[in-house]
Amino acid sequence: xxxxxxxxxxxxxxxxxxxxxxxxxxxxxxxxxxxxxxxxxxxxxxxxxxxxxxxxxxxxxxxxxxxxxxxxxxxxxxxxxxxxxxxxxxxxxxxxxxxxxxxxxxxxxxxxxxxxxxxxxxxxxxxxxxxxxxxxxxxxxxxxxxxxxxxxxxxxxxxxxxxxxxxxxxxxxxxxxxxxxxxxxxxxxxxxxxxxxxxxxxxxxxxxxxxxxxxxxxxxxxxxxxxxxxxxxxxxxxxxxxxxxxxxxxxxxxxxxxxxxxxxxxxxxxxxxxxxxxxxxxxxxxxxxxxxxxxxxxxxxxxxx
Amino acid sequence: xxxxxxxxxxxxxxxxxxxxxxxxxxxxxxxxxxxxxxxxxxxxxxxxxxxxxxxxxxxxxxxxxxxxxxxxxxxxxxxxxxxxxxxxxxxxxxxxxxxxxxxxxxxxxxxxxxxxxxxxxxxxxxxxxxxxxxxxxxxxxxxxxxxxxxxxxxxxxxxxxxxxxxxxxxxxxxxxxxxxxxxxxxxxxxxxxxxxxxxxxxxxxxxxxxxxxxxxxxxxxxxxxxxxxxxxxxxxxxxxxxxxxxxxxxxxxxxxxxxxxxxxxxxxxxxxxxxxxxx
Numbered sequence: 001x002x003x004x005x006x007x008x009x010x011x012x013x014x015x016x017x018x019x020x021x022x023x024x025x026x027x028x029x030x031x032x033x034x035x036x037x038x039x040x041x042x043x044x045x046x047x048x049x050x051x052x053x054x055x056x057x058x059x060x061x062x063x064x065x066x067x068x069x070x071x072x073x074x075x076x077x078x079x080x081x082x083x084x085x086x087x088x089x090x091x092x093x094x095x096x097x098x099x100x101x102x103x104x105x106x107x108x109x110x111x112x113x114x115x116x117x118x119x120x121x122x123x124x125x126x127x128x129x130x131x132x133x134x135x136x137x138x139x140x141x142x143x144x145x146x147x148x149x150x151x152x153x154x155x156x157x158x159x160x161x162x163x164x165x166x167x168x169x170x171x172x173x174x175x176x177x178x179x180x181x182x183x184x185x186x187x188x189x190x191x192x193x194x195x196x197x198x199x200x201x202x203x204x205x206x207x208x209x210x211x212x213x214x215x216x217x218x219x220x221x222x223x224x225x226x227x228x229x230x231x232x233x234x235x236x237x238x239x240x241x242x243x244x245x246x247x248x249x250x251x252x253x254x255x256x257x258x259x260x261x262x263x264x265x266x267x268x269x270x271x272x273x274x275x276x277x278x279x280x281x282x283x284x285x286x287x288x289x290x291x292x293x294x295x296x297x298x299x300x301x302x303x304x305x
Numbered sequence: 306x307x308x309x310x311x312x313x314x315x316x317x318x319x320x321x322x323x324x325x326x327x328x329x330x331x332x333x334x335x336x337x338x339x340x341x342x343x344x345x346x347x348x349x350x351x352x353x354x355x356x357x358x359x360x361x362x363x364x365x366x367x368x369x370x371x372x373x374x375x376x377x378x379x380x381x382x383x384x385x386x387x388x389x390x391x392x393x394x395x396x397x398x399x400x401x402x403x404x405x406x407x408x409x410x411x412x413x414x415x416x417x418x419x420x421x422x423x424x425x426x427x428x429x430x431x432x433x434x435x436x437x438x439x440x441x442x443x444x445x446x447x448x449x450x451x452x453x454x455x456x457x458x459x460x461x462x463x464x465x466x467x468x469x470x471x472x473x474x475x476x477x478x479x480x481x482x483x484x485x486x487x488x489x490x491x492x493x494x495x496x497x498x499x500x501x502x503x504x505x506x507x508x509x510x511x512x513x514x515x516x517x518x519x520x521x522x523x524x525x526x527x528x529x530x531x532x533x534x535x536x537x538x539x540x541x542x543x544x545x546x547x548x549x550x551x552x553x554x555x556x557x558x559x560x561x562x563x564x565x566x567x568x569x570x571x572x573x574x575x576x577x578x579x580x581x582x583x584x
Contacts, residue, residue: 011418015425022426023434030437136570140562142514144521144537145555152548243429250522251541262522265433277434280427288425 001296008292012285019281020070020274024063027270066274075275080267086275089260094279096166097256100248101241103176108183108237113230115184116191121218123196131188138185143244147178147251164253175252179244183237190233194226201225231294238287242280310499313575320571323564330561334380356549363553366539372550375531376557382443382532383558386450387513393451395505398458403489405459406466417463420456428453429515433524441527446519450512461504465497472496499576506572510565517558533558 055062069076075086119131154174155163161174198204199222207221208214246258253259257276264272314320333340348370357364363372405416435449466489469475474496478488513533519525520534521541528535533554540550 011421011425014418015422018422019426019431022431026434026438136566137559137563140510140559140566142517142521142537142555142558142562144518144541145551145559148541148544148548148551148555152544156545239427243427246429247518247522261430261433262524265437265524273434277427277430280430281425284427285425 004296005293008289012289015285016278016281020067020278021063023274023277024066027273028059030268070274070278075278076271078269078272080264080269080272086271089272090257090275090279093255093257093260096254097242097245097249097258100166100172100175100179100245100254100256101238103172104179104241104244105183105234105237107176107180108187108241111180112184112187113191115188117195117218117223119188119192120195120199121214128192132192135185135188138181139189141181143178143182143247144251146181147174147248150174150178151251166252166254166256171252175248175254178251179241179248182244183241186233186237187230190230191226194229195222198222198225228295228299231298232291235288235291238291239284242283242287310575314571317571317574319567320575323567323571326560326564327568330380330564331384333377334384337374337377337381340377356547364547364549366543366550372536372553375536376533376553379531379533379536379554380557382526382530383513383516383534383561386443386447386516386532387509390447390450390454390512391505391508393447394454394458394508395501397451398455398460399462399494399501401455402459402462402464403466403493406463407470407485407489407493409467409470413463417460420459424456424460426453429518432515433519436519436524441525443526443530446516446525450515454508454512458501458504458508461500462497465500466493469493469497503569503573503576506565506569510562510569513558513565514562 057065066076073087075090078084078086078089081089115131115135119128119135122128151163151174154160161170163174165171166175195218199218201222204217204222207217212221243258245256246261248254249256249259250262257279260272261276263269264276363376365371366375401416401420405413405420432446432449432453435452436445439445439448470493475488475492478492483492516525516532517534517537520532521538523538526532526535536554537551537558540547540554544551
């Protein structure tokens with residue numbers, strides 16, 4: 001277990017290092033610098049600005065100081081939001097994005113899991129077919145389309161929820177549903193498949209032979225084992241939800257990290273791009289580590305590997 | 306084996322309907338210039354923002370361009386990006402995964418360690434960064450999605466090759482003294498084609514979706530190129546008053562992805578009867 005943990009943690013560091021390096025050098029080979037846009041600055045002013053942000057130093061030196069800064073969670077000042085540090089922008093916007101992501105994930109589990117169980121329980125009935133049809137439809141719906149429909153119906157026509165921003169709970173309903181739809185559908189499909197698989201196994205037959213009721217067999221015996229693949233799905237799902245936030249934040253004008261990422265890319269705000277990318281990378285790899293840990297705890301067979 | 310799979314697939318009604326839909330859609334996309342009455346860039350300010358009518362089936366946008374024509378031309382780009390990116394990922398990933406799986410040992414664990422690291426990167430963000438470098442045309446988005454996308458395929462193929470390597474037919478091929486490359490391409494590949502085809506079918510809609518997300522938030526394709534994502538982005542700005550501007554691109558994209566998913570499910574059942582039972 002310890003070896004496993006250490007190895008996984010090392011992989012995280014390797015991943016983050018690769019990500020930092022890729023991001024850094026990609027942004028340096030991009031044609032056009034951050035201060036070329038809009039009106040052209042006079043050359044000496046431009047040189048001054050670039051000197052201020054350390055862009056005039058040799059590439060290797062910039063790279064090293066960037067890595068050192070990152071190790072201290074210091075991504076330097078933003079190029080665009082004058083006077084603000086990237087770390088400060090991130091700590092302002094990250095909680096919003098995480099809140100949105102967690103709500104959506106919770107909603108996805110709350111809907112997907114029961115739907116999958118129901119579907120497996122009523123296998124090959126019209127309930128099963130319609131639930132699974134719904135699930136495939138949910139997977140196929142682009143989130144901006146869901147968002148557009150929800151806003152049109154519930155904000156513009158019915159006036160139940162506001163179409164944008166992130167303040168009171170009424171603001172949070174539509175974005176959460178929009179982001180949660182696809183994960184819910186994925187969870188439902190996987191739960192059904194995994195449950196059907198374990199229903200056919202010997203220990204379930206034993207439970208049935210003992211004369212337990214069908215509900216007890218499924219909920220107490222079969223479900224537990226079939227949760228393993230569902231838990232593994234949570235890693236990729238966390239990834240989807242995290243990166244999905246930037247479409248949702250764009251649609252609902254939510255001041256989260258994803259929205260800042262879009263702005264940063266459009267503005268060539270290098271430090272902000274790198275900061276957001278690294279935070280995303282860190283959260284993704286940590287989510288995967290947690291999933292692997294949960295996996296190893298639930299299923300002792302995994303640890304052997 | 307494959308004629309049997311085809312027979313099983315033909316029984317799968319949803320999958321066949323989806324296949325038909327996708328074939329027709331592709332033909333329409335290819336034949337776009339002969340089908341549409343308007344070009345996708347032709348502006349007509351007098352006819353701007355017309356609701357769907359008999360001249361403009363899906364209405365016109367803010368610049369008076371025919372939405373129906375733009376959707377059909379958009380299909381060309383969306384489908385091409387999805388298809389070629391998936392093929393690219395598949396080819397690169399298969400070669401990488403096959404080498405790792407077949408060589409085994411140290412080579413394998415090194416190659417897979419590299420793949421693990423790449424797999425854990427936030428792919429959509431890396432795609433955006435890559436597009437900054439290679440440009441925001443169809444080629445750029447194709448390269449960016451492809452560079453990020455092959456790792457998943459590599460992991461799949463490697464697992465399959467690892468299994469196949471222990472099979473009797475591979476051992477007999479090896480004992481006949483065949484070169485590894487020949488064993489891989491002539492003997493192992495045909496046998497693991499099933500799961501690979503299935504993952505290709507699921508890979509295409511994923512790429513179409515990724516492209517449309519990026520274009521929708523304004524980080525994807527740039528004009529004059531128009532995909533379904535850029536159409537949705539343009540529609541988004543005016544849809545509160547003219548909902549059809551986002552409705553049509555959304556529905557077309559939804560139906561296409563839906564068809565690919567149904568087809569993929571059908572193919573998986575058909576190519577792997579073992580898995581059918583578990584659904």
